Structures are given as C-alpha cells and as structure tokens.
Amino acid sequence: MEQNPNRYTITAALPYTNGPVHIGHLAGVYVPADIYARYQRLQNKDVAFICGSDEHGVPITIKAKKEGITPQQVVDKYHGIIKKSFEEFGISFDNYSRTSAEIHHKTASEFFKKLYEDGKFTEEVTEQLYDEEANQFLADRYITGTCPKCGNEEAYGDQCEKCGSSLNATDLINPKSAISGNVPVLKETKHWFLPLNEYEDFLKQWILVDHKKDWKTNVYGQCKSWIDDGLRPRAVTRDLDWGIPVPVEGAEGKVLYVWFDAPIGYISSTKEWAAREGKNWEDYWKNENTKMLHFIGKDNIVFHCIIFPSMLKAEGSYILPENVPANEFLNLEGNKISTSKNWAVWLHEYLEDFPNQQDVLRYTLTANAPETKDNDFTWADFQTRNNSELVAIFGNFINRVVVLTHKYCEGVVPQPASFSEIDKQTLNELTAYPSVIASSLERYRFREAQAEMMNLARLGNKYLADEEPWKTIKTDEERTKTVMYVALQIASALAVLSEPFLPFTSEKLKLMLNVKSSAVETSLRWNDISKNTELLKTGHKINKAELLFSKIEDEQIQAQLDKLQASKKMNASTSSAQAAANKKVEPQK
Ligand code: MET
Known part of the structure; x- marks a missing residue:
C-alpha cells in the first residue's frame, strides 16, 4: 500500500429495506462515511463512495407476511424512502444500488460459483426444522417457543428477546411454526459452508498483527475475541424462497445466505457506477494501490472483518479493506433506539419538523458520534449545539463578515494596509487548520475534526470582537479595511473546511462569497489554505448576506x-x- 493512495473505495453498510432510516444509522455509518468521502474528494482523490439497499434476508419476508404484500413490494417501498432520505441529508454516494438488481444477482451468483468450482466450500447435510403444512424449512425467525433459559414463551429460534440469550432453534421448548402454528418436524437438508477455520492463520496475521496499530480498539477487540474463540465453518446457503438462487445443481429451493450476498453488493454497486461513468470497476477492487474502507456499525464487525475478507481471500483476486472504522451505537434520550417501539428520530419526519436544517442534525450527530463507546442523543443538546454553536459562533461570524464588508467596503474584498502582529498571527493560525483537521479525519476522529473546524469559526469571531472594526471605522478606515480583509480570509477558509461536515452550509457560504462551489478555478482549495492566505483577492466582489442558521x-x-x-x-x-x-x-x- 502506498503511503498516500490516489484512489479510494469507500463503502457504507447497505441498509436493510424493511424500514426507514433513523438518526442512529446516520450517526454510526452514513455521516462519518460521507465526511470522509467529501474530504478525500477535496484532496483531489479518485473516490468511489458506494452503497445500496440490502433487500434480502428473513426479516423482509416476515414484514411482507405481516403486511399481506410481497417481499418485492416491501423492498420497493423502503428502497425509495431510504434513498430519498440519504439524498436529502447530502450523503454524497457515487452510486446507490440495490441487491435485487440484476447486476447484483449475476455478480453474487458468479462469486459463489467461482468459490464452488475452486473447491472452497464444504457441504454438509444437517437436520433443520420443517413445517409440513407450509411445505418449507423454517428460518430461525420463523420459529417461536419457550426459552430454555428464562421461560419466555415468545422466544425466537435465534434469540430470546426477553433475556437476550442467543439460541439454536432446536433448543426451544414447545417450538411452533410462525407460519402455520404447527409443531415443526426435523428434516434433512444440504448446505454449503465456508470453512472459516481454514482462514484463521490469514486473519490472525492480517488483523491481529498487521492492523494491530491502525484499527480502532473497539473493532480490533471484537475481531480478536472471535478469532480467540476459534472460527468454525459458516453456512452460506439457506432454505428460503426470497434471495439469490444457489447456482449449483441439487440446490433447488435454496438461496444464498443474505450475509453472503450483501457485501458482494458493494462490488455490484461499483460495477453499476463504473459502467455508467466509463470507468473500470476492477481498479476499485483489484488494484493494490486502491485504499478500501468499510464504514459500518458495531453489529456488522464480524461480517466485514472476518467473513467478507475470507470470501475475498478465497476468491483470490480482490484487495482487502485497509480499515473498518466501525462505530458503536447511538441511544436516544437515554434509551436504545428501537424501531418496533418507535423510539427513534426518523429522518423523513425530522425534515418535516426542521425543514432545510439537515446540517444542524449532521453537526449534532458528529459532535456526539459514538466513536469509541455508545453515546446519547438528546433534544436539549441538539438545541444547545444549534443555538450556542452554529448560530452564535459560525453563523454570527459569517453574518458579521458579510454584512460589514457591504457596509464598509461596498461588498468588495478591500486592500489591506499594513498587518498588525495580531493580524499576522491570525493569518498564520489559519494556515494550520487544514492539516490539523485532515490529521483527525485520517484517523477517523470525526468529532475532533469537526470541533477543530468550529475552532476556526471561534478564531474569526474572537478576532472581530477584539479588533472591533465597527469602532475603528470612525477613526481609522484603513484599519477597518485590513480587519475585514483578514476576516474574509477566515470566512473563505471556513467555506472549504466546513464542506465535509456541513455541506449545505458550505454551499450557501460559497454562494455568499461568490466563489465557485467546485473550488477548482478559484484559490479556494483545501491545501492552498495552508500555503496561501490570500484566498479571496482584493477587488473580489461578494454577494449579499443570508442567514446560515436560525435559533431553535x-x-x-x-x-x-x-x-x-x-x-x-x-x-x-x-x-x-x-x-x-x-x-x-x-x-x-
Ligand atoms: N443490512 C445490514 C445491516 O443493516 C448491512 C449489510 S452491509 C453489507 O446491518
């Protein structure tokens, strides 16, 4: 791996399409992934930011049964809602696909076939619970019964939600089929397994040695405990009628396990994007100089750090992720976010109550990101972050700069007279921000990076408060102009450095400062801020002030x-x- 790669494949977990997305999803996965992708694009890197809907798996079939519609109808509905939410919150995916897409079925199917033909799977006949009336094998979630540990009569075949024990369906006392209510019988069935035990040495070296230092401790710790417990073969097929058919003889009525096909969805989504953009998808998946990162929540760690890398290794021609910066969970007002209990802030509902205030939510979620431990979202904190930080610091600074430039300098960047020590020091401090923020982002410390960006707004605010151009205008017009010149440089640096965190605000600010939002032809580039403090040149005309934030x-x-x-x-x-x-x-x- 090169020190400073030019190409990045950045994936964000494919959300299940059995419900809309909420703030926990944004905070844990999509906002940090988006910040990172936007930041790398600002470094002129070649970025593929990839996602899509995860449309297979048992919960979707259960939801369909409950609502009396087909699984396809369920996924069509939520795919639309989820995709729209991501767009509305400025999650800048280069491609958002779905695992029901033909290209994905083909890619996942071929992947399985290759491993099958290369003899990478083992086959095993096991006994599974079967519903004779419905004529089908029962997925764990389709079996309920009494929990052998706590006596809860409503335990599921994989877990008792009352005591939290993880179970095997055959452990349940008085098992019942959730489809017919009948007592299921045991029946033999054949499945294909990925022998993870054979990848133990590779995983030990790759994770526990090679990535000991650069992976987050929460991620490393979970991987270590999986590996230390000893890895066992993992079934990659299921008896189910919703999913990608297993493409080998003798597998009729079986589909690929959802966790086998879902991560391959990153590959299919990249292919879809590359075909559209005239790029070569293999550059993003098979080139050693590409840096691949998976952004996920902590419940996905084993799949992205152990199982998927073993699949990629078994296939043989793919690169492995350089890092998997997984987050912990976000709670809401002291309780776990829960879809079934409607204990959540749904993104589509948030926008009804706070129209055009996406950046306030993005900001609060990043400020409280569950980076190293579970964290809490509270509405009181949301209000304070908006009123005392975004409005009082960022918004106030920008507003004063733009209004005063119009008032004292006819809306044109003035010619500075001589710089005072404070001016020089301030301009000098400004040049340090890009690398300070970058260094936090490169280490996946998004809270820290965003806090630094706000410190720059604080610096601007303090500078104006100390230099008081509204006072000097009465006695020393030249001094006022110099102060406005310096303040305008800070404002323009903020327009660039805030983009990963507050994309909507950054866009508005660039409009106010009358600079191109792509920042290609102007001097407004991330790295130029460190070299050249003349970001807005004397004589450049700016636009009228608009409010960036309003009080909640x-x-x-x-x-x-x-x-x-x-x-x-x-x-x-x-x-x-x-x-x-x-x-x-x-x-x-
Ligand atoms: N659908 C999974 C989840 O939401 C993530 C799949 S990522 C390949 O947990």
Missing part, C-alpha cells in the same frame, strides 16, 4: 419530547394489554 425555540424541542413521550405511553399500554392477554390464556394450560 423551546417549543420546537418540547414538541419532539412530547412525540417521544407519546411513543412511551403507547408502548406501555401495548405491553400491559399483552400481559393481560397472556394472563388470560394461562389457566387453560
């Missing part, structure tokens, strides 16, 4: 808290109704 009132926050309280009440009444219903049936047993 207590009532708006209260409305959000009320919404959450309503969910809480609703949950309490459903669970007491459920408890009452359970009581009623008990005497009959």
Whole structure:
C-alpha cells in the first residue's frame, strides 16, 4: 500500500429495506462515511463512495407476511424512502444500488460459483426444522417457543428477546411454526459452508498483527475475541424462497445466505457506477494501490472483518479493506433506539419538523458520534449545539463578515494596509487548520475534526470582537479595511473546511462569497489554505448576506419530547394489554 493512495473505495453498510432510516444509522455509518468521502474528494482523490439497499434476508419476508404484500413490494417501498432520505441529508454516494438488481444477482451468483468450482466450500447435510403444512424449512425467525433459559414463551429460534440469550432453534421448548402454528418436524437438508477455520492463520496475521496499530480498539477487540474463540465453518446457503438462487445443481429451493450476498453488493454497486461513468470497476477492487474502507456499525464487525475478507481471500483476486472504522451505537434520550417501539428520530419526519436544517442534525450527530463507546442523543443538546454553536459562533461570524464588508467596503474584498502582529498571527493560525483537521479525519476522529473546524469559526469571531472594526471605522478606515480583509480570509477558509461536515452550509457560504462551489478555478482549495492566505483577492466582489442558521425555540424541542413521550405511553399500554392477554390464556394450560 502506498503511503498516500490516489484512489479510494469507500463503502457504507447497505441498509436493510424493511424500514426507514433513523438518526442512529446516520450517526454510526452514513455521516462519518460521507465526511470522509467529501474530504478525500477535496484532496483531489479518485473516490468511489458506494452503497445500496440490502433487500434480502428473513426479516423482509416476515414484514411482507405481516403486511399481506410481497417481499418485492416491501423492498420497493423502503428502497425509495431510504434513498430519498440519504439524498436529502447530502450523503454524497457515487452510486446507490440495490441487491435485487440484476447486476447484483449475476455478480453474487458468479462469486459463489467461482468459490464452488475452486473447491472452497464444504457441504454438509444437517437436520433443520420443517413445517409440513407450509411445505418449507423454517428460518430461525420463523420459529417461536419457550426459552430454555428464562421461560419466555415468545422466544425466537435465534434469540430470546426477553433475556437476550442467543439460541439454536432446536433448543426451544414447545417450538411452533410462525407460519402455520404447527409443531415443526426435523428434516434433512444440504448446505454449503465456508470453512472459516481454514482462514484463521490469514486473519490472525492480517488483523491481529498487521492492523494491530491502525484499527480502532473497539473493532480490533471484537475481531480478536472471535478469532480467540476459534472460527468454525459458516453456512452460506439457506432454505428460503426470497434471495439469490444457489447456482449449483441439487440446490433447488435454496438461496444464498443474505450475509453472503450483501457485501458482494458493494462490488455490484461499483460495477453499476463504473459502467455508467466509463470507468473500470476492477481498479476499485483489484488494484493494490486502491485504499478500501468499510464504514459500518458495531453489529456488522464480524461480517466485514472476518467473513467478507475470507470470501475475498478465497476468491483470490480482490484487495482487502485497509480499515473498518466501525462505530458503536447511538441511544436516544437515554434509551436504545428501537424501531418496533418507535423510539427513534426518523429522518423523513425530522425534515418535516426542521425543514432545510439537515446540517444542524449532521453537526449534532458528529459532535456526539459514538466513536469509541455508545453515546446519547438528546433534544436539549441538539438545541444547545444549534443555538450556542452554529448560530452564535459560525453563523454570527459569517453574518458579521458579510454584512460589514457591504457596509464598509461596498461588498468588495478591500486592500489591506499594513498587518498588525495580531493580524499576522491570525493569518498564520489559519494556515494550520487544514492539516490539523485532515490529521483527525485520517484517523477517523470525526468529532475532533469537526470541533477543530468550529475552532476556526471561534478564531474569526474572537478576532472581530477584539479588533472591533465597527469602532475603528470612525477613526481609522484603513484599519477597518485590513480587519475585514483578514476576516474574509477566515470566512473563505471556513467555506472549504466546513464542506465535509456541513455541506449545505458550505454551499450557501460559497454562494455568499461568490466563489465557485467546485473550488477548482478559484484559490479556494483545501491545501492552498495552508500555503496561501490570500484566498479571496482584493477587488473580489461578494454577494449579499443570508442567514446560515436560525435559533431553535423551546417549543420546537418540547414538541419532539412530547412525540417521544407519546411513543412511551403507547408502548406501555401495548405491553400491559399483552400481559393481560397472556394472563388470560394461562389457566387453560
Ligand atoms: N443490512 C445490514 C445491516 O443493516 C448491512 C449489510 S452491509 C453489507 O446491518
């Protein structure tokens, strides 16, 4: 791997299409991935930022059954909602595909076939629970029964949600098919396995030795514990009628395991994009000089660090990820985010309540990103971040610079007279910001990077407050002009350095400063800030001031808290109704 690669393949976890996306998804995966992708593009790197919808798997079939529609209808609905949310929040994917796409079926199918033909799988006949009435094998989630550990009668075949134990379907007492309600029988079935045990030496060297220093400790720790526990063969096929058919003889009625096909979705999505853009997809997946990164949440670590790399290794012609900067989870007002309990802030709902305020949410989520441990989102903090930081520091600084430039300099960058010590020091401090922010971003420390960006706005604010151009204008016009010149340089640096974090704000700011948003022909480039402090030249005309942020009132926050309280009440009444219903049936047993 080169020290400073020019090509980046940046993937963000493919969201399951069985529900919309919420702030936990944004904070854990998509905002950090987007910040990183935007930052690398600003370095003039060749970036493929790749994602798409994960449209297979059992939960989607369950959702379809519940709603009385087909799985295809479920994924069509949520694919549209999710894609729109990402666009609305400025997540700048180069391609957003879906795993039901033909190109993906073909890619995943060929991948499986190659491993099959190269003898990389083992085959095993096992006994699985089967529903004789529905004529089908039952996925773990389709079996309910009594938990052998805590006695909960509603445990699932893979997990008891009451006590949290992970289970095997055959462990359940009184198992029942969720399809027909019948008692399932055991029936033999053949499956293909990836013998992860054979990849143990490779994984030990690659993760535990080669990446000991540069992977995040939460990621490294989870991998180490998987490896230390000993890896076992993992089934890569399932008896299910929703998914990609297993492309070998004797596998009728079987599909690829969703976690086998989903990560291949990154490859298919890259292919789709490359074909559209006239690029060669293999440059992004098979070239040792490309740096590949997977942005994911902590529940995806084993799949991206152990299983997918073993698949890529087995195939033989792919590069491996350079890093997997997984995040922990975001909680909401002290409780775990939960779709079923409606304990979440849904992105599409947020925009109804806070129209055009995407950057406020992005900012708050990054400021509280669960980078090293689970973290909490609170509406009170959201309000403070907006009112005391975005409005009072960033917005206030920019507003003063632009308004005063119009007031004192006819909207034109003035000619500075001689610089005072403070001016020189301020311009000098400014040049350090690009590399300070870059160094945090290169180490996946997004909170720290964003805080540094805000420090630059603070520097600007303090400079204006100390130099008081509104006072000097009465006595020394030259001094005022010099101060405005310096302040304008800070404002223009902010326009560039804020782009990864606050893309909508950066765009507006560039418009106000009358610079091209692509920043190609102007001097407004990330790295130029460190070299050349004359970012906006004397004589350059700027546009009128527009408000970047506006105050969020207590009532708006209260409305959000009320919404959450309503969910809480609703949950309490459903669970007491459920408890009452359970009581009623008990005497009959
Ligand atoms: N759909 C998975 C999840 O949401 C991620 C798949 S990434 C290949 O956890």
